[in-house]
Amino acid sequence: MSTFDKPTNQNVPTPTVENYLKQILMVTLEENGSRVAMGKVATELAVTPGTATSMVKNMERDGWLKYYPRQGVSLTRKGRKVAMNMLRRHRLLETFLVETLGFDWSEIHIEAEELEHAISEKVLEKLDEFLGRPRYDPHGHPIPSKRGTIQRPSSQTLQNCDTGVTVRVESILDQESDFLKFAREKELLPGKAVSVIRSEKLADVITLKIEGNEPFSMGFRSAEKILVV
Amino acid sequence: MSTFDKPTNQNVPTPTVENYLKQILMVTLEENGSRVAMGKVATELAVTPGTATSMVKNMERDGWLKYYPRQGVSLTRKGRKVAMNMLRRHRLLETFLVETLGFDWSEIHIEAEELEHAISEKVLEKLDEFLGRPRYDPHGHPIPSKRGTIQRPSSQTLQNCDTGVTVRVESILDQESDFLKFAREKELLPGKAVSVIRSEKLADVITLKIEGNEPFSMGFRSAEKILVV
DNA sequence: GATACTATTTTGATTCATCAAAGTAATCAT
DNA sequence: ATGATTACTTTGATGAATCAAAATAGTATC
Structure with missing residues (x-):
């Protein structure tokens, strides 16, 4: 030694x-x-x-x-680079599964989790091209660039929106299939405009309305998972 | 114990x-x-x-x-079932890489080798549907069915074709990138008709002609890798 | 059939990723 | 601050997959 x-x-x-x-x-x-x-x-x-x-x-x-x-x-810088690339793979794959193969966005996370380790840089590049170099995945998350930079997402969540304001959904921070299904049902999707009808801090509940749908309520714990701008 | x-x-x-x-x-x-x-x-x-x-x-x-x-x-039956499924995955993935992502058929083998372990049954099914349930992969190999049956490929190879006959290429038994490139150059592709101009057993060489191309020769060792009907 | 060569099996070690359970440090509450 | 709780680390063991090198079986050669 x-x-x-x-x-x-x-x-x-x-x-x-x-x-x-x-x-x-x-x-x-x-x-x-x-x-x-x-x-x-x-x-x-x-x-x-x-x-x-x-x-x-x-x-x-x-x-x-x-x-x-x-x-x-x-x-470290070295670790972050690889991590960013994994995120890129993951989100591009999720996009592919939804856009191309027609999966429901609530069921793709686990699939992408497996595939992201197996896909080569070459295939990833072709896939990116095929998908038209998308910048957001189906959940509204930004897809890191090839060089490893990522757009900082909004730091505002539905939870801290006041009564009366109208915001646009940016992304959903939860990968849980059931929560995503709920979001889809209510049309609480990236890009949608949402009006905050009532936000009751004490009761820990927020009531929302989306154009053309019935109003509905959700707890703060859940509202926290919705990024908005 | x-x-x-x-x-x-x-x-x-x-x-x-x-x-x-x-x-x-x-x-x-x-x-x-x-x-x-x-x-x-x-x-x-x-x-x-x-x-x-x-x-x-x-x-x-x-x-x-x-x-x-x-x-x-x-x-065993159990082992064969899984093996068949792997072959199905592999060949469907190769088809996808060529048909959808536009890869050259000579460079897809290694990629598919990785992906075949990561792709779930669910994704495989959607992919199969997306590709229009193909029955042959880009090399001309039959794709096993979901139930694990496979078409017996022809057992005739170019090697044992006599002078003068014309046959149709069924598939290429080699995964080697260089050999596949050669085959593509000569248009020795699945589905193509090939005339055997001369087959010399002693010299171990066969001379071929494909409609619209110059005649060319190849050794028996190579001719053995081309299945024909 | 003895010798040589080839194919296969055994043995002992290694690396990666993991767990259970025991030990230690840090923080929180009264 | 003392004791309890929570967070984290250490230790020892395990299973999967592998290699190198030694041992053994089978086959071929003269």
């Missing part, structure tokens, strides 16, 4: 590493803190906390992220 | 198992012997012989195939 501690240098991420990176990026984008707590990592990836810790250590060894024990992780 | 030796029951194949199954099926279809030698398994999957042996033992444990030590393996 020399001074060097094994050159186990991984410059090519395994699918698992790709998943960790993408998930960490997504949390980073949602919350605005640059460190993601280990607990969050573990639940997002549906593994035990111990697994998350040990994975993250190896990922630090390979230069994907910085690990601050008992505080959390943050991506 | 009871009498039972671990219920490590795998009824869901891992991607690796899927690969072994598909590859074994393909060899079974090409040669007409029902046992595939371990050496063949190892080279097809590009692993060391030892690895092949140990994988195959686990696969027998899980009921995917029968293993006859020092003789070879043959698929």
Whole structure:
């Protein structure tokens, strides 16, 4: 053994590493803190906390992220680049599944989750071209560019809209199939204009109206998942 | 420990198992012997012989195939079903890559190899529908049906065609990018009519002519890879 | 049939990703 | 601040897939 501690240098991420990176990026984008707590990592990836810790250590060894024990992780430039690319893959695939194959937008998340690891850069490029280089996926999320930049989404949610105002839905922050079905039923879709009929902070409920539909209500917990401008 | 030796029951194949199954099926279809030698398994999957042996033992444990030590393996009904499905995935994906995304047929094999493990039954079904339920892939290979049946391909190759006859190309048995490029250049494609100008057994060479092109020659080794009717 | 060569199997080790359970640090509540 | 709760880390083990190298069986050659 020399001074060097094994050159186990991984410059090519395994699918698992790709998943960790993408998930960490997504949390980073949602919350605005640059460190993601280990607990969050573990639940997002549906593994035990111990697994998350040990994975993250190896990922630090390979230069994907910085690990601050008992505080959390943050991506390095190298890690962020890969993570952005995963997000791009994911969102382009979701677009393809809805636009081309006619899937319902509530059922595509898991499918894309699998495919994003298998699709090569070459196929991705052709797919992008075929789809006409879309800039938003079916949920309204911006698709990162090839160079790894992403449009900052609105930070306003339906939750903090006051009574009387009218806003436009930008995107839906939930991947849950049931919630997406509900949103579709109510026509609470990206691009739609929504009037806030009543917002009751105390009762934790908001009542909405969309052109041509019956008014309906939803709790703040749900309203928080709808980004608007 | 009871009498039972671990219920490590795998009824869901891992991607690796899927690969072994598909590859074994393909060899079974090409040669007409029902046992595939371990050496063949190892080279097809590009692993060391030892690895092949140990994988195959686990696969027998899980009921995917029968293993006859020092003789070879043959698929069980269960294994064949999965293998057929893999072949279906592979060939549908190749069709998609060529027909929809505009790839050259010489560069799609590796791409499909990756995607076939990631695509779900649901997406496969939609894709099949989108493509208009094709029955042949771009190389002319029959696509197995959803129920796992496949059309027996012609067993005649260009190699054993006599001077003077004219035949129709059915499919190309090689996945090698360079060979496929050559075939495309000469328009030696599925569906095309080919006249055998001269077949010289001793010199091991065959001279061909395709409507509207210059005649050209190829060795028997290559001619063997072209199925005709 | 003894020897040589080839095909296959065995053995022992390794890497990746994971879990359960035990240990430790940090934070929260009274 | 002391004790309880929550968050995180460590430890030891496991299964899947692999390799290299040694052992063994089978076949071919003279």
